[in-house]
Amino acid sequence: MDQKMGRASIQLDAPVYIWDSASIVGKKEGEGPLGLLFDMVGEDDLFGCKTWEEAESSLQKDAVYMAMGKAGVKPEDISFIFAGDLLGQSIATSFGISSYQIPLFGVYGACSTCGESLALGAMSIAGGFADKVICVTSSHFASAEKEFRYPLEYGNQRPLSASWTVTGSGAFVLGRERGKKTRAVITGITVGKIVDYGLKDSMNMGACMAPAAASTLEQHFIDYNSQPEDYDKIITGDLGSVGQTVLIDLMRDKGYDISQVHMDCGIEIFDPASQDTHAGGSGCGCSAVTLSAFILKQLEENNWKKVLFMPTGALLSKTSFNEGKSVPGIAHALVLEQA
Amino acid sequence: MDQKMGRASIQLDAPVYIWDSASIVGKKEGEGPLGLLFDMVGEDDLFGCKTWEEAESSLQKDAVYMAMGKAGVKPEDISFIFAGDLLGQSIATSFGISSYQIPLFGVYGACSTCGESLALGAMSIAGGFADKVICVTSSHFASAEKEFRYPLEYGNQRPLSASWTVTGSGAFVLGRERGKKTRAVITGITVGKIVDYGLKDSMNMGACMAPAAASTLEQHFIDYNSQPEDYDKIITGDLGSVGQTVLIDLMRDKGYDISQVHMDCGIEIFDPASQDTHAGGSGCGCSAVTLSAFILKQLEENNWKKVLFMPTGALLSKTSFNEGKSVPGIAHALVLEQA
Numbered sequence: 001m002d003q004k005m006g007r008a009s010i011q012l013d014a015p016v017y018i019w020d021s022a023s024i025v026g027k028k029e030g031e032g033p034l035g036l037l038f039d040m041v042g043e044d045d046l047f048g049c050k051t052w053e054e055a056e057s058s059l060q061k062d063a064v065y066m067a068m069g070k071a072g073v074k075p076e077d078i079s080f081i082f083a084g085d086l087l088g089q090s091i092a093t094s095f096g097i098s099s100y101q102i103p104l105f106g107v108y109g110a111c112s113t114c115g116e117s118l119a120l121g122a123m124s125i126a127g128g129f130a131d132k133v134i135c136v137t138s139s140h141f142a143s144a145e146k147e148f149r150y151p152l153e154y155g156n157q158r159p160l161s162a163s164w165t166v167t168g169s170g171a172f173v174l175g176r177e178r179g180k181k182t183r184a185v186i187t188g189i190t191v192g193k194i195v196d197y198g199l200k201d202s203m204n205m206g207a208c209m210a211p212a213a214a215s216t217l218e219q220h221f222i223d224y225n226s227q228p229e230d231y232d233k234i235i236t237g238d239l240g241s242v243g244q245t246v247l248i249d250l251m252r253d254k255g256y257d258i259s260q261v262h263m264d265c266g267i268e269i270f271d272p273a274s275q276d277t278h279a280g281g282s283g284c285g286c287s288a289v290t291l292s293a294f295i296l297k298q299l300e301e302n303n304w305k306k307v308l309f310m311p312t313g314a315l316l317s318k319t320s321f322n323e324g325k326s327v328p329g330i331a332h333a334l335v336l337e338q339a
Numbered sequence: 340m341d342q343k344m345g346r347a348s349i350q351l352d353a354p355v356y357i358w359d360s361a362s363i364v365g366k367k368e369g370e371g372p373l374g375l376l377f378d379m380v381g382e383d384d385l386f387g388c389k390t391w392e393e394a395e396s397s398l399q400k401d402a403v404y405m406a407m408g409k410a411g412v413k414p415e416d417i418s419f420i421f422a423g424d425l426l427g428q429s430i431a432t433s434f435g436i437s438s439y440q441i442p443l444f445g446v447y448g449a450c451s452t453c454g455e456s457l458a459l460g461a462m463s464i465a466g467g468f469a470d471k472v473i474c475v476t477s478s479h480f481a482s483a484e485k486e487f488r489y490p491l492e493y494g495n496q497r498p499l500s501a502s503w504t505v506t507g508s509g510a511f512v513l514g515r516e517r518g519k520k521t522r523a524v525i526t527g528i529t530v531g532k533i534v535d536y537g538l539k540d541s542m543n544m545g546a547c548m549a550p551a552a553a554s555t556l557e558q559h560f561i562d563y564n565s566q567p568e569d570y571d572k573i574i575t576g577d578l579g580s581v582g583q584t585v586l587i588d589l590m591r592d593k594g595y596d597i598s599q600v601h602m603d604c605g606i607e608i609f610d611p612a613s614q615d616t617h618a619g620g621s622g623c624g625c626s627a628v629t630l631s632a633f634i635l636k637q638l639e640e641n642n643w644k645k646v647l648f649m650p651t652g653a654l655l656s657k658t659s660f661n662e663g664k665s666v667p668g669i670a671h672a673l674v675l676e677q678a
Contacts, residue, residue, distance in 0.1 A: 091658060320430045
């Protein structure tokens with residue numbers, strides 16, 4: 001019954017099964033290195049909608065629909081949905097998933113929300129509160145630029161440290177029992193805390209988030225008494241190339257060499273040379289679609305046996321940025337293993 | 340182990356104990372009918388800070404500090420904190436509670452967030468994932484007006500159906516075992532879904548939220564096979580006087596008469612005749628401070644034995660409002676009983 005472990009971790013008594021999942025992305029993501037792996041690629045980033053926000057809502061709606069279809073479940077089979085996005089008051093979620101009429105827990109952890117939703121979803125099953133849940137998150141390049149920086153019409157320039165918000169949504173069906181098909185299992189969780197090194201550059205979010213990733217990762221190693229080599233991959237959400245360097249350095253200072261096993265979804269999803277995406281992809285959707293399309297596939301195909309999946313989030317808003325506040329970070333980690 | 344109940348409810352195997360709690364409010368709330376019951380009342384609504392957002396962050400920080408002090412616990416005793424607010428990207432939370440360095444689950448359910456945080460907090464304990472958690476939410480009149488409508492300097496007029504966002508924060512320490520002092524216990528949860536009747540008036544949020552409250556309440560009665568008279572009070576978060584009428588009518592249509600047992604935190608917290616607050620108080624802080632200062636006191640003093648506490652939320656943003664979208668609602672309910 002006691003599923004606590006160390007300061008900030010959870011060791012699940014029984015694994016929680018990821019029955020199936022779905023990913024939907026925008027045109028640019030479809031042209032990237034993972035393009036052929038996504039379940040659906042939009043022809044343009046409005047997805048037939050009138051506004052960027054509506055487009056992002058439709059991403060969540062479609063990702064949930066596809067995930068349920070692939071898993072062979074209906075909305076009435078699902079106890080709870082854990083959902084969130086980056087927009088103010090999470091409106092992509094509010095207007096995206098309401099038609100399913102599934103009891104909702106709204107979550108917010110910036111770009112770490114995919115990890116947070118999977119953590120709480122797995123806990124609700126492992127605690128005996130639900131048989132099946134759905135976890136869904138999304139982001140959209142155009143709605144995020146408008147929300148956090150400038151509307152696209154402004155045509156602002158971006159420094160090389162900036163990341164490119166992924167247009168996409170990933171949805172996951174979790175179950176207490178093994179499904180007809182099971183892509184992977186969740187066996188452990190490490191919950192992150194807010195880490196603020198005082199950095200204020202919203203165009204270098206990788207550096208802002210790396211200290212939070214290092215904090216959660218160190219806590220995970222301590223709580224689990226584990227080492228980097230215990231994982232086939234340690235996968236952050238959207239640190240990008242700048243943040244990756246910072247994380248590897250910070251972990252080296254703490255006595256851990258993760259340089260051989262580290263992977264970042266934001267680095268994998270775009271080709272910076274041909275796609276002009278600078279430091280890499282970011283956003284709630286980045287880690288979610290990469291998990292669904294690429295990471296779970298590696299676990300299914302026996303290329304990896306166990307990974308630590310750790311979405312990273314930058315806790316900024318345009319209000320806090322305009323008021324001169326820093327950009328704190330947070331990261332939540334999940335142990336994912338072969339089913 | 341199976342703690343599910345019906346479509347959307349949870350019956351906890353063992354009660355989760357509310358060890359203690361704290362409330363901090365602004366000047367206007369201190370002058371209202373519940374004024375003498377709050378733990379702290381600010382002299383002015385900036386609370387010594389430079390911006391409204393910083394002021395709201397300081398409310399969360401102080402509420403958590405007082406709740407921990409009253410409960411006799413330290414940050415390192417707390418497994419997780421479940422926290423949220425109304426501002427874009429939940430910045431009152433991000434900049435309010437980071438110094439405690441407690442692993443964080445950020446939650447968003449508009450003004451229902453107090454109920455959502457308590458639900459997830461109780462589940463994390465009842466599932467064996469934590470010994471003690473803190474749940475905290477906040478709102479601030481000035482930061483909310485700026486976030487959702489107009490900055491105060493604009494001096495806009497408000498229709499009589501409008502509510503007044505409560506400046507305040509309530510924090511709750513939950514434990515698996517009985518504490519030195521225990522104010523009440525959480526024994527059940529009903530999780531709400533998004534309900535959208537297509538209403539678009541952000542100056543009449545009571546009417547926008549009432550259908551969601553009715554949905555959750557009906558589901559609760561079905562899942563628990565209970566009736567209105569099984570509760571000493573059925574307490575909504577911030578429907579106000581307009582929303583209360585709508586809820587009572589909607590429930591009558593569903594075959595339930597709640598007119599004798601219904602209470603609304605938004606109606607209790609202000610005196611509309613002398614305080615010019617129109618339909619009542621609202622915001623994440625409204626239900627949180629009323630729960631801490633007034634509702635738990637009634638359970639402690641044996642005036643009530645069992646209540647259904649159901650914070651209500653209006654899922655709007657200024658972006659969705661400006662794009663002509665409706666204001667969907669959500670409500671989460673908790674069964675609170677004498678300890």
